[in-house]
Amino acid sequence: MTTETYRLDEMICFALHSASRAFDAVYRSVLKDLGLTYPQYLVMLVLWEHGELPVKRIAEQMRLDTGTISPLLKRLEAAGLVRRDRSAEDERSVTVRPTEAGLDLRERAVAVPHRIAEATGLELADVTELRERLQRLTAILSAADLP
Template identity: 55%
Template sequence: MGSVDNGPVSEPISLRLNDQLCFALYSASRAVTSAYRPLLEELGLTYPQYLAMLVLWERDSLPVKELGAALRLDYGTLSPLLKRLETSELVRRERSPEDERSVLVSLTPRGRDLRDRAACVPGSMGRTLGMTAQDADHLRGLLRELAERFA
């Protein structure tokens, strides 16, 4: 019996926690999310709510399904988040007049006004992270590429 060639011989994969890419991503995500917390508390938003508002500030009115796709969140996760935003009078949800099965999410005037107050968040975070714009663009590109591999 001949041997099967599986490509180049690679080094044994370490099972040390600090050698795991997944742990580096997890740790970095938690650290960045924590850094956002004080800025977002001033706006009355959680980090996931902030992400939803970013999409709505770009597009204003869109179906829940499209918002979920943009955020990569399922309906079960997105629905309570939207309910809290609606309770805060930042968004409203209503059935689409064209398709009763579709629910549209729209900004309220209060939600639109919050955009001006949130405008300082990206700059503040940039200073907190201490990265150059070029480094941030490079890292963002690598992370997007990684995410697309699993999409």
């Protein structure tokens, strides 16, 4: 039986991990003036797109569990950017919506995607193709039926 060895820089998982960390660093710099972390920015993107949502739906949109989302929402609420309310129909469900300050922040955040795109140095068509390939990869891996 032979044992193959792989170099770290040949692993797609490491390339994705490295790119993710590099994106985090760029986002940290770009979002500093907004007072948001990258995960908080993603929550705000979801709320700016959909308005009021249950915590469960926000977690689904971000591909995270509700236990991971809850501390983010608490910090955003403490910053005055979102409001959390228990559902009148189901006390177990909490809905979240952006406050006026949260909606105002959207205007200040409008340049973020452009600054990130510039930082990549890629053409728009390349960014689009890369995003589509990564979305396909995510769907395939999510559907993988591994033991």
